[in-house]
Amino acid sequence: DTEVTQTPKHLVMGMTNKKSLKCEQHMGxxxxxxxxxxxxxxxxLMFVYSYEKLSINESVPSRFSPECPNxxxxxxxxxxxxxxxxxxxxxxxxxxxxxxxxxxxxxxTRLTVT
Amino acid sequence: xxxVGLHLPxxxxxxxxxxxxxxxxxxxxxxxxxxYKQESGKGPQFIIDIRSNMDKRQGQRVTVLxxxxxxxxxxxxxxxxxxxxxxxxxxxxxAGTALIFGKGTTLSxxx
Numbered sequence: 021d022t023e024v025t026q027t028p029k030h031l032v033m034g035m036t037n038k039k040s041l042k043c044e045q046h047m048g049x050x051x052x053x054x055x056x057x058x059x060x061x062x063x064x065l066m067f068v069y070s071y072e073k074l075s076i077n078e079s080v081p082s083r084f085s086p087e088c089p090n091x092x093x094x095x096x097x098x099x100x101x102x103x104x105x106x107x108x109x110x111x112x113x114x115x116x117x118x119x120x121x122x123x124x125x126x127x128x129t130r131l132t133v134t
Numbered sequence: 135x136x137x138v139g140l141h142l143p144x145x146x147x148x149x150x151x152x153x154x155x156x157x158x159x160x161x162x163x164x165x166x167x168x169x170y171k172q173e174s175g176k177g178p179q180f181i182i183d184i185r186s187n188m189d190k191r192q193g194q195r196v197t198v199l200x201x202x203x204x205x206x207x208x209x210x211x212x213x214x215x216x217x218x219x220x221x222x223x224x225x226x227x228x229a230g231t232a233l234i235f236g237k238g239t240t241l242s243x244x245x
Contacts, residue, residue: 062223
């Protein structure tokens with residue numbers, strides 16, 4: 021199984037809502053990532069988890085809160101988002117965080133903040 | 135900061151032509167490079183990778199060339215097909231840290 025799954029596929033939320041994005045992989049990978057991608061732009065790294073611990077936070081606003089409950093799951097909790105946070109949120113995984121390995125990407129969650 | 139960039143934002147080719155997509159990188163510490171293909175509404179899909187100890191690597195219909203002297207990476211797609219239409223990103227991994235993506239080239243293939 022070389023698949024990274026993400027739910028939901030689409031999410032519309034108001035600025036006062038609280039929602040969560042979910043990501044799952046069963047490849048035994050120990051590094052998981054959240055990226056944000058705006059239209060016609062490359063993915064921008066948000067967070068890196070290595071062995072279930074947060075290893076990189078790219079100065080992401082606190083309204084985005086990541087969580088790694090176990091080695092297969094990665095969540096992104098959203099609260100009090102702004103319309104400019106509307107984007108495609110991509111999850112990825114790789115065998116480890118420090119090595120030169122391919123990152124496997126999920127299909128993304130298309131988030132719209134109204 | 136340093137980042138990977140692509141020379142052309144768009145490339146249009148005819149079906150059956152060979153396509154070449156270029157990428158310049160600036161971080162001499164980068165030792166691993168990947169090309170990803172992203173179709174509309176999907177996540178990036180791995181195409182091919184290359185490590186800094188290699189100059190060339192071939193896959194099925196694709197070839198990646200790495201010129202470390204001028205910090206240049208290219209992706210060659212042979213006999214381009216309509217299904218190859220997508221945005222192509224190069225990405226570099228400076229010494230085992232997180233991937234840095236280039237700006238992307240949109241490849242359009244007409245039949």
